[in-house]
Amino acid sequence: MGDLSSLGLSDWLVKQCKQLGINKPTPVQENCMPAILEGRDCMGCAKTGSGKTAAFVLPVLQKLSEDPYGIFCLVLTPTRELAYQIAEQFRVLGKPLGLRDCIIVGGMDMVAQALELSNQPHVVVATPGRLADHIRSSNTFSMSRIKFLILDEADRLLEQGCTDFTKDLEVIMGILPAKRQTLLFSATLTDTLQELKNIAMNKPFFWESKSETRTVEELDQRYILTPEKVKDAYLIHLIQTFTDEHDDWSIIIFTNTCKNCQILTMMLREFNFPTISLHSMMKQKQRFANLAKFKASVYKILIATDVAARGLDIPTVQVVINHNTPGLPKIYIHRVGRTARAGRNGVSITLVTQYDIHLVHSIEEQIQTKLKEYPVQEKEVHKILTQVNVTRRQCEIKLESTDFDEKKEINKRKQLILEGKDPDLEAKRRAELEKIKSQKKLFKQKIQENIERQKHRQLKKKLMKRKQMKKKKAAQTTV
Numbered sequence: 001m002g003d004l005s006s007l008g009l010s011d012w013l014v015k016q017c018k019q020l021g022i023n024k025p026t027p028v029q030e031n032c033m034p035a036i037l038e039g040r041d042c043m044g045c046a047k048t049g050s051g052k053t054a055a056f057v058l059p060v061l062q063k064l065s066e067d068p069y070g071i072f073c074l075v076l077t078p079t080r081e082l083a084y085q086i087a088e089q090f091r092v093l094g095k096p097l098g099l100r101d102c103i104i105v106g107g108m109d110m111v112a113q114a115l116e117l118s119n120q121p122h123v124v125v126a127t128p129g130r131l132a133d134h135i136r137s138s139n140t141f142s143m144s145r146i147k148f149l150i151l152d153e154a155d156r157l158l159e160q161g162c163t164d165f166t167k168d169l170e171v172i173m174g175i176l177p178a179k180r181q182t183l184l185f186s187a188t189l190t191d192t193l194q195e196l197k198n199i200a201m202n203k204p205f206f207w208e209s210k211s212e213t214r215t216v217e218e219l220d221q222r223y224i225l226t227p228e229k230v231k232d233a234y235l236i237h238l239i240q241t242f243t244d245e246h247d248d249w250s251i252i253i254f255t256n257t258c259k260n261c262q263i264l265t266m267m268l269r270e271f272n273f274p275t276i277s278l279h280s281m282m283k284q285k286q287r288f289a290n291l292a293k294f295k296a297s298v299y300k301i302l303i304a305t306d307v308a309a310r311g312l313d314i315p316t317v318q319v320v321i322n323h324n325t326p327g328l329p330k331i332y333i334h335r336v337g338r339t340a341r342a343g344r345n346g347v348s349i350t351l352v353t354q355y356d357i358h359l360v361h362s363i364e365e366q367i368q369t370k371l372k373e374y375p376v377q378e379k380e381v382h383k384i385l386t387q388v389n390v391t392r393r394q395c396e397i398k399l400e401s402t403d404f405d406e407k408k409e410i411n412k413r414k415q416l417i418l419e420g421k422d423p424d425l426e427a428k429r430r431a432e433l434e435k436i437k438s439q440k441k442l443f444k445q446k447i448q449e450n451i452e453r454q455k456h457r458q459l460k461k462k463l464m465k466r467k468q469m470k471k472k473k474a475a476q477t478t479v
């Protein structure tokens with residue numbers, strides 16, 4: 001492994017790296033940085049926690065120091081928290097340059113952001129939706145001279161998941177110069193490789209870490225097979241044993257919905273665990289505050305939806321618990337990648353119900369690793385089962401008495417308005433779709449029933465025939 005200066009970084013930058021404990025480049029840095037410094041487009045695919053952020057931040061800072069102007073670099077990333085984390089890396093490593101950065105994410109004051117953009121910062125780190133809003137609504141800034149476009153978690157930005165960035169990306173691409181360097185990074189690039197290659201047009205340098213497995217060796221990956229109803233008791237038991245056995249610890253628990261996230265947080269607090277939550281129905285300021293408290297170990301447990309699955313770098317996290325088995329292997333890879341980062345050890349425990357076994361198989365196939373069973377003292381779990389289930393029900397009732405569901409509905413309507421849709425028309429459209437769906441289902445059911453009936457009739461006929469034949473034969477032999 002070479003050192004940082006032999007890769008083409010200036011002394012001031014190498015010194016800055018050392019102050020942050022970056023002494024030797026990681027493989028993704030060693031391989032991608034020279035290509036970026038040569039001026040090539042680059043696609044880097046390396047495991048979680050392997051230093052992909054510095055792999056693009058360092059060459060950008062190097063180039064910026066040679067010819068400083070704003071706006072020099074645009075970084076796009078799928079979540080707001082990640083945008084702050086990336087901007088922080090730029091700020092810390094670029095301090096000797098007097099680097100000016102600007103963070104453009106949803107949920108924060110748009111006027112203040114517009115002002116910052118008009119001051120020509122060197123680096124803009126943004127989530128696509130809010131940046132596209134700025135482009136649509138003002139002409140006080142220009143990105144026509146940017147040198148670098150970086151898509152961090154590039155596959156997420158391009159996939160059409162629950163948050164679809166495609167329209168916003170089109171708006172953004174429309175104001176960027178064709179002559180630029182495009183850098184794409186993620187731990188899971190391969191699924192969307194072709195779309196990504198279309199964005200990085202100039203025969204990108206492609207580097208993927210060679211490894212049979214897609215998760216890091218330092219990660220101990222476990223599962224617990226549990227009926228749905230006993231899941232929470234297992235969770236409480238796991239946390240209790242973990243707190244009993246470790247002094248300096250921190251856990252992230254991933255769950256599938258904002259509501260579940262809220263209920264689990266309330267529940268764990270009832271059991272006196274220092275818990276805080278992070279999900280998209282929280283106000284942005286609260287999201288940042290909660291994450292900061294978790295990072296500072298004021299709270300040891302973070303319960304989050306997949307909004308925290310990608311990119312977050314919190315070295316103290318030793319355990320990741322999947323309260324639900326992720327539906328996609330790629331989500332699993334990112335979730336468990338919140339621990340065992342940068343060579344540290346970590347454990348991940350996935351709670352698996354009988355309905356999730358096929359999901360575990362496809363996860364194992366993708367990561368090329370078999371999950372091992374996590375040993376649990378069943379007796380201890382059964383002792384707390386009733387208490388846990390009663391507490392959950394109480395928390396559910398408590399949450400129902402707040403306006404949580406109402407807020408969810410309002411948020412949905414707001415989102416539709418922002419997308420230029422009429423919420424009432426959308427509701428009508430969705431109701432009609434539901435009606436068609438259920439009619440189709442009914443129709444299918446009827447056809448199935450008819451087929452079954454026909455089969456039954458044919459079978460009956462066959463049996464009757466066989467009986468008659470037997471009778472006939474019997475009659476003939478007696479004659």
Ligand SMILES: Nc1ncnc2c1ncn2[C@@H]1O[C@H](COP(=O)(O)OP(=O)(O)OP(=O)(O)O)[C@@H](O)[C@H]1O
Nearest residue numbers: 022024025026048049050051052053187311313342
């Ligand atoms: N060369 C290095 N030596 C030691 N530590 C490093 C080095 N490069 C980066 N790090 C540290 O490793 C940690 C993980 O880096 P980073 O967040 O960039 O990972 P990543 O590959 O982007 O992970 P993810 O896919 O989860 O986003 C950070 O705390 C970072 O400061």
